Amino acid sequence: MTAPEVPSADTPSWQPGARQAALLLTAACASVLGSLLIAPVLPELERAFSDTPGISTLAPMAMTLPALGIAVLGPLAGSAVDRYGRTRLLFGAMLAYAFVGTAPVLLDSLPLILVSRTLLGVVEAVVMTASLTLLGDYFTGARRDRYMSWHSVITAVAAVGILAVGGGLGAHSWRTPFWVYAAALPLLLAMVLSLREPSFDRAAAGLTEREMRPLPWRSLAPLLVLTSVGAAVVFFVLQVQLSFVLDDLDVGSAGIGASAAIANAGVVAGSLCFARWARRWAGQLLVAAFVAGPLGVVLMSVGRDWTAVTGGALIAGVGCGLMLPSLLIGTTSRLPFDQRGRGTAAWTSAFFFGQFLSPVIVAGLSAAASGRDHAIQLCAAVGLGAGVAAFLLVRRRPLAVSAQDEAHDAGTSEAAEAVGQG
Template sequence: MTDETRATTDAGSRSSAPGPGRATLWVILASATLTVMAGAILGPIVPAIQSNLGVSESLAGLIITTHGALIVAVSPVAGWVIDRVGPRRPFVAGLLLYGAGGGAGLVVDSFAPLLASRAVLGIGVAFVYVGVTVLIYDCYEGRRMSRALGLRSSANSVGAVVWPLVGGGLGTLSWQAPFGVYLIAVPLGVVAAATVPETGRSAAGESDGHGADGPDATDDGDEDGADGVTGVLAALRRRPGLLSVYLLYFAANALLYAIVVFYPGLLEGIGLTSSLSISLYLAANGAAGGTSAALYDRLVERTGRHALVGAAVALWVVAFAFAAAADSALTAVPAVVAFGLGQGLVFPASFAWIEALAPAARQGQYSSYLASAGYTGQFVSPVLFGPLVPAFGVRGVFVAAAALSAAGGVAFAVALTRR
């Protein structure tokens, strides 16, 4: 990986496209919070879903996780489409699918149709997630791109704080009421159609020969411009930093969900049993991440992405060490704050690296793999860390997470030294 942002060759050919206004950025940031809201808003009402639908706890949990599986599967398709037609139309379509799939829960009152609606929601999220990423790549450059990427990650963190509280509040009215919040994506899609510009990505790809049959924007040869597995393997071979970014993003999300899934158990062990108390600690994690992400553009300009990621990994080691040792309400605070600060630096850095490393005409495709890596990390986190709880207790999860973070930090330092 390299700190220098690659000057993409299609920038000039897109220069005739209308520039983004302030409304475009607000639409992008609002949409970023929706990708977090997709599952978070229903977390507080899983027991109510279970009792009202008459299903087991595991089946009720599928209502939360099904959309994530669809995101992993559909994101590469979304990236392929966006590279060919530009991000605007798939992004708007994704918002409308999001509203339809998520809002269906207002009227659906049986398990199978509700699960199907969550699959539709996942397809919508995939197109919104990748669409937001590529819109930032296409609409902003340099410091403005760093700023937009940082604000996007900050918006994600804010959503992680706000939407569960909204879901819990509406859940006191009825178990179906929280589903109504998904409908906000429909008017947002209308606003996006009116304010988000066409970026000229498809036209630029065709005119520069970056289409399906043309060469890549870089000088790495024709292989990077190929579609399918061959093209992906060629790009990863020529740009091994891409694989490192995917691994970093996978790890960041897996470690995040180690906090989300297992930290409540640790808090209960030290006497913090109320859902409100637990939510405040998770909210502190999100708030810390939002703060560091909002400062990302200033920090990266002064230090570079490698330094920020190195600092983030160090923060993670400290965070999990504090978590393993926490024995009171006060000593449990530094862990979530330190992890959140690191997370807020890694997320925008990862997206910036994809923009810099991916073939210019394939940024949608390669950013979609980042989305798949992240949601896979979230999904497998309980599988990776869960078996440690019976053997070593919940603190064993955080000891293991600290050790993995430290090992990752050493590998990162060795890679930089060899570079």
């Protein structure tokens, strides 16, 4: 796709605001749509291709392959965003997202559907990376912290809504939910009309036309490891294992749905708390996240009725709501303009690598530890260990972000800086 020519962000009369943030935050939820939309129709999909060898293994992969695609190819998306620009890649990826996402409506082969789902993950990697990178480009300080925190809020709320939409549309046919991906087209039109490419003076930064400074891996690596560990042993243990814990207690689907909704409400509450208090206590909130999250997971696993399990899930949800924006903002705030795409992509890959590994880790520990409950508790112990690491990390280098955190972006033009602070 050849993207329409749009004015640069250094146009004096143009400044980003809530509308641009809303579009980027909506696009950043692409991964949730990719993973959860078809969850309610997986049994129907399995029955539709029941004559396919290995169908019991292949059908669930339709849900997990997009996350694997994001984890593996996210770094390439980040390099492309830094090298070739944010908006052009975002526009092209949104168009591809609509066509690849709806492809299963017309496909009659499960292997081809799985290929389309893998390609969807590749496209999602570009969409998420470009969207979150633009948020970091357009806004600074408290405003950026607030929008990054809203990413977790919107993702949690969207997860509940997407499951409901997928289930409702799936009542007609297992193919019907795939039409929802076409919503990327009107969103693309709004983006073309509203977004601008940030300007960056490469010469002032001492860079050639195609040169890219290497990422500060020593600074980023601890946060990326914490992201993978937190995603694998806290966030996705909560999201994936909660239903199994309740099912073991003979709780019906309505009770499981209510408990999941309360847990995600905890994620929303935690993210809102981070948005409110991050300016003063960003590092302390990260440590609190790695205490509350594992503690809630333990309480969830030892609960013997719906109330106890849901109470633990709520605490874990609050911890996750504090955890994700802490790690995302901690990562992006350490990156100048020409590294932000790759750094954001590295964070995204770390998070989705944790998502992919989470059920594998729990399954392996369940076999070794004689049961799911013990496996969940071992995951929580790892999470608490990560909390100790988080405490040491913030003592060494605080995560607090100052209003002038972009000052080190040497090479960013004055106009672009004015836009970012606008």
